[in-house]
Amino acid sequence: MIGTDLVRRNENLLQVVRSYYQLTKPRIIPLLLITTAASMWMASKGEVDSFKLFITLLGGTLAAASAQVMNCIYDRDIDYEMLRTRTRPIPSGRVQSSHALIFAVVLGVMSFSLFLAYINLLSGLLAMSGIVFYMLVYTHFLKRNTPQNIVIGGAAGSIPPLVGWAAVTGDLSWAPWILFAIIFLWTPPHFWALALMIKDDYAQVNVPMMPVIEGEESTVRQIWWYTLLVIPCTLLLVYPVGASGWLYGAIAILLGAIFIKKTWLLKQNPFDKDMAKSLFKFSILYLMLLCTAMVVDSLPLTREVFMVIINFVS
Ligand code: HEM
């Protein structure tokens, strides 16, 4: 009897932990961290301090989680209406909004304290500005009011590399702002490709996402222009900024070519949901690989191998 009670209590505890974990929309956080880490590697020219890296990624995780929990509280009404989001912890009644709010505040305070105690004030303030921007500017002011919501709101998701750079150097220079611009320009193709697939969900709850307001053809045309802008932006890190080398440059061109091809195919078939899905998935892989290229390019070993090849050829 006592054994059964214990098992049931453990199961309940596990359910609660799982619900709070889901509130943080955990699947998005790793890519935010990858952009932070890439920025840190670049800022430290491949020799990043592992303790600083660990604390910054932990602080970044806590800040992003706090922002997402607040978004879940604010959007609980529309999340309840949409099929995709109905099973989230708040609309499904597994977590009360007041408890979620305490959780979000605790996560935010822990994040800021970590940055303040172990890194620096600037990176802490930048992380907090990410929470405020995502909540206030994107979720409150823009999401339900304009089809430009994710263009301007995308700035929140572009802040993590600023946090990473500030954590290493204590300030911001051109390179982190280029990283910010890359993610800013990447966000519309990333999100609108997804929005093309789930347009009806957003229409049902009157969220004015671009495909709902302007239709598929206009959305895809805009995806096309943003994609064309991202690629030259990625190359600014090589020239004139000089924060990355030619290995990164070559990979950025290759990835950019695939990105353009996928967007072009969608432009020819704006109603094809499979092509939209393929572009959405690729957008994630694109940013992941671009960041990996930044890290590999920054490593001292890469520079040494490059010098050996140059000497061999000349
Ligand atoms: C305003 C900007 C953005 C909006 C509105 C947005 C929206 C979304 C939505 C609605 C999903 C589907 C999630 C789900 O079904 O639960 C998604 C997936 C995803 N997003 Fe974004 N996103 C934005 C920016 C970003 C940024 C900046 C990153 C990272 C750098 C990112 C990374 C991801 C990833 C990795 C997934 C896939 C998650 C999975 O495995 O299902 N997103 N995004």
Ligand SMILES: CC(C)=CCC/C(C)=C/CC/C(C)=C/COP(=O)(O)OP(=O)(O)O
């Ligand atoms: C530095 C820092 C803390 C930055 C925070 C950045 C952050 C949390 C970005 C997330 C962007 C995102 C995935 C939005 C989802 O949109 P949505 O909420 O409209 O999606 P939904 O339709 O699934 O609810």
